[in-house]
Amino acid sequence: MMANKKHQRDRYPSWAAKFIRTERLKKNITQEELARRSGVRVQHIRLIEWQCNSPRFETMEKLINTLGYELHAMPNEDTEVCLEADIQDEAIRLEKSNRDAQREAHEVLERLEKRANRLDLSLQQACEEAGVAYSTVTRWRNGSFSPTIKSIARIQKALHDFENNNACDEQIKWLEKLCAEQHRDD
Known part of the structure; x- marks a missing residue:
C-alpha cells in the first residue's frame, strides 16, 4: 500500500501527458520528430502520452522545452519534507565526515610524534623542518582545526629526509671509524 502511495505521489498528473500530446499535435510534430528534437526516445514519448510511464x-523538461514552453518545479509540502530530510541527512554525513577527519588527523599526528621522538626530535622541530607552523599543529591536536593533506605530507617528508640524513651520518661515522681502525692496524 505504501509503495503505491509513493508511486502515485511521484507520477506526473494525467494533464501533463495530455499537454504534451495536445501541444505536439497542435504544432504538427510527430512523436518521432519530438524524439529527435528533444533527445528523448520515441518509445518513451509514446509511453508518456499513453500515461503508462512517469518520466523524470x-x-x-526536455519535452516541454522542445514544444516551446518552460517547466518549473513548484515546491509543495512533500517537497519541503524531502528537502528537510535531505538537509538533515547531509548534516549528519558532514558531522560524521568531520569526526572521521579529526580522528584520522589525530592518528597521523600521533604517528608523527612517535617518529619524531624516535629521531630525537620534538614535534615542534619536525614542524620547523617541514615548514609547518607549530601553532597550526597544536590547533590540529585540540581539534579546533583540521590539517590539510599537504601539511601532513610535508611533515612526513621532513621526518623521512631527517631520518635518511641521520642514517647517512651514522654510516659515515661507522665508515670513518672503520677506516681509522684499519689505519691504526697498518
Whole structure:
C-alpha cells in the first residue's frame, strides 16, 4: 500500500501527458520528430502520452522545452519534507565526515610524534623542518582545526629526509671509524 502511495505521489498528473500530446499535435510534430528534437526516445514519448510511464523531471523538461514552453518545479509540502530530510541527512554525513577527519588527523599526528621522538626530535622541530607552523599543529591536536593533506605530507617528508640524513651520518661515522681502525692496524 505504501509503495503505491509513493508511486502515485511521484507520477506526473494525467494533464501533463495530455499537454504534451495536445501541444505536439497542435504544432504538427510527430512523436518521432519530438524524439529527435528533444533527445528523448520515441518509445518513451509514446509511453508518456499513453500515461503508462512517469518520466523524470529532466525528461519532462526536455519535452516541454522542445514544444516551446518552460517547466518549473513548484515546491509543495512533500517537497519541503524531502528537502528537510535531505538537509538533515547531509548534516549528519558532514558531522560524521568531520569526526572521521579529526580522528584520522589525530592518528597521523600521533604517528608523527612517535617518529619524531624516535629521531630525537620534538614535534615542534619536525614542524620547523617541514615548514609547518607549530601553532597550526597544536590547533590540529585540540581539534579546533583540521590539517590539510599537504601539511601532513610535508611533515612526513621532513621526518623521512631527517631520518635518511641521520642514517647517512651514522654510516659515515661507522665508515670513518672503520677506516681509522684499519689505519691504526697498518
